[in-house]
Amino acid sequence: MRLTSSRAAAFGALFLFGAAVSGVAIGFVGLEWFLTPLDFTRPHSIDFYASWHARLMVVTWSILLxxxxLAARFFKIVPGQDWPCVKDNPTWWKLHLWCQWSGAVIALAAVALIFPHVWRTSSTAAIHRWLGWSVLILLGMQVAGGMLRGSKGGPTKPADDGSWFGDHYNMTPRRVVFEYMHKSTGYATLLMSWAATCFGLWEVNAPRWMGLVLSIWWLAFIVTFLWLQHHGRARDTYEAIWGPDPIxxxxxxxxxxxxxVRATQRDDAEECSSRHRL
Structure with missing residues (x-):
């Protein structure tokens, strides 16, 4: 199976569409509408520490994570990779690891920045805090789970005794529990972080353009996710690393x-073998 990059232009078109929609909206309702707070009955109020807390959290939860x-779910086999002849491409893993660790560090910095300074007492602020702490706890669980996921194994990373045994290669209970927890917790954490962002925007009565930009950005993520899912890019990690052979x-x-998604094992294996014989 050979993946091509012929559809990559769709991503650029999606962002251009978002920019065009924003431009048309500004021209239709006027710039003043976008600069008006979400709740026009009260002022936009945010101090230095809260503003940088918000910026860092947006970078973490709306961009990096x-x-x-996306990298972990849809790019285990990258466009142009001659899979299954070329297996175990580490690009997705490096990007996933970099995004998650960078996001975790920035999120901790954002909490440290605001913790001594802002303790608002409104009900919205209380919900924002509850969601925020819950998200951080789940993020910590994700990091800890990744560190405890077990060994890899297989022909490319055998055990110390020379065997192919590994938690991932043999899909031991330890690995199975990790995969169920890591995947389900990851999606739940992302959705909770977006909810926390919404309550945070309302608490500080952010300008409307902030909510609009974030909404367009989240919509672009969801559309991209669904597009990649529809086109069969959510490949099985195990198969991407070791190929489809039932051995x-x-x-x-x-x-x-x-x-x-998994490939038709026999067809892909035979396709790779035939190309090597040519």
């Missing part, structure tokens, strides 16, 4: 997670 999710034990068990 969603990008890490590998993980190919004989059900893939973990909803919407995960």
């Amino acid at each position: 969603p990008a890490g999710i 590998h034990p993980g190919n004989n068990v059900r893939p973990i997670g909803w919407g995960i």
